[in-house]
Amino acid sequence: MVQAPLADRSQKLGRSPSDCSPHLLDASSLGAWLDGLSDRIIAGKRLTKDEALALTQIEGQENILLLCAAADRVRQECCGNVVDLCSIVNVKSGNCSENCGFCAQSAHHPGKDSPIYELKSTEEILAQAKAAAVAGAKRFCLVSQGRGPKYSSPKSGEFDRILETVRQIIDETDIKPCCALGEVTPEQARALKEAGVTRYNHNLEASENYFPSVATTHQWQDRVETIKNLKAVGIQACTGGILGMGESWEDRVDLALSLRELAVESVPLNLLNPREGTPIGKQDRLDPYEALKAIAIFRLILPEQIIRYAGGREVVMGDMQALGLKAGINAMLVGHYLTTLGQPPERDREMLESLGLEGGEAPIPGQR
Numbered sequence: 001m002v003q004a005p006l007a008d009r010s011q012k013l014g015r016s017p018s019d020c021s022p023h024l025l026d027a028s029s030l031g032a033w034l035d036g037l038s039d040r041i042i043a044g045k046r047l048t049k050d051e052a053l054a055l056t057q058i059e060g061q062e063n064i065l066l067l068c069a070a071a072d073r074v075r076q077e078c079c080g081n082v083v084d085l086c087s088i089v090n091v092k093s094g095n096c097s098e099n100c101g102f103c104a105q106s107a108h109h110p111g112k113d114s115p116i117y118e119l120k121s122t123e124e125i126l127a128q129a130k131a132a133a134v135a136g137a138k139r140f141c142l143v144s145q146g147r148g149p150k151y152s153s154p155k156s157g158e159f160d161r162i163l164e165t166v167r168q169i170i171d172e173t174d175i176k177p178c179c180a181l182g183e184v185t186p187e188q189a190r191a192l193k194e195a196g197v198t199r200y201n202h203n204l205e206a207s208e209n210y211f212p213s214v215a216t217t218h219q220w221q222d223r224v225e226t227i228k229n230l231k232a233v234g235i236q237a238c239t240g241g242i243l244g245m246g247e248s249w250e251d252r253v254d255l256a257l258s259l260r261e262l263a264v265e266s267v268p269l270n271l272l273n274p275r276e277g278t279p280i281g282k283q284d285r286l287d288p289y290e291a292l293k294a295i296a297i298f299r300l301i302l303p304e305q306i307i308r309y310a311g312g313r314e315v316v317m318g319d320m321q322a323l324g325l326k327a328g329i330n331a332m333l334v335g336h337y338l339t340t341l342g343q344p345p346e347r348d349r350e351m352l353e354s355l356g357l358e359g360g361e362a363p364i365p366g367q368r
Helices: 009-013 027-042 049-055 061-079 122-134 158-172 186-195 220-232 249-262 288-301 313-324 345-354
Strands: 082-092 139-144 176-180 199-201 236-238 241-243 266-271 306-309 331-333 358-360
Touching: 027 061, 027 288, 049 249, 049 288, 061 288, 082 122, 082 158, 082 306, 122 139, 122 158, 139 158, 139 199, 158 176, 158 186, 186 220, 199 266, 220 236, 220 249, 236 266, 249 288, 266 288, 266 313, 266 331, 288 306, 288 313, 306 313, 313 345, 345 358
Parallel strands: 082 139, 082 331, 082 358, 139 176, 176 199, 199 236, 241 266, 266 306, 306 331
Antiparallel strands: none
């Protein structure tokens, strides 16, 4: 579908968004250009790839903060001030058959001190779900290593055990269970739906172009197929990626545009926290302002989506974490991650309160 070009206040400067170079504008002119851009996005227009790439030219801390302010305005108008809170648990860890270069759980390159264990019991997972609810999370995601149930033997019984655990969480808590189990068939997607799963995490990780630099034991399109299987039965897609693996700005824009094309509801943005022993374990961490710039651009491309602070926010952003929530973020993982520790939920609640934001369940696209 051909998208209508954005017409905004930059036209008053004799420029259109597609031919304007934001990095050539002074702060006042850039602010006016971004104000007009956000006006049009709020009104329902969507960025083209060229327009999104123009935003990647914005440099310098002051100008990046102007970009963040425009993204924050879009977030407020399109999503409101509720920050979606969820927690995750690693229900099975280590010895994964896939070779994702960022992951310490891969059998191809096990990370230092990465835990290895089989599927946790329903009782243990249920106890962690209850603790997540007490910490303020509204959703609780069961995450398992491996390529997915699509390739597992039915004789293992693991998929059925997870379905039963999901049903028990629904029966005994007020928290909503989600899953991140890898690739699923259409039949398995229906079984998840019938068990009560309403949202499923399955990240694209990177753009289609960059994905072969991340993993070679499966294809980017394999991930897309699972996302389509889930959405076909009415399960919301929680699908994002990792920033800082060595990808280009164009790769980041392409990832955001792919997520828009797939109409995913929730977009977790992980900021690479390199793990020792993995192929990209020596990658430098993102500069916090580069992370803010990426977050803001994702928000301007995906104005109604739930955009979630995920793994790595504490180590990459440090004392600047709150700025992400003023750059387009409207969701957070709270508590610990899969193989790394997060900050205490109490600190997250204090951060939200200081910004006038409310923890809860954010609206999905089209519901506000």
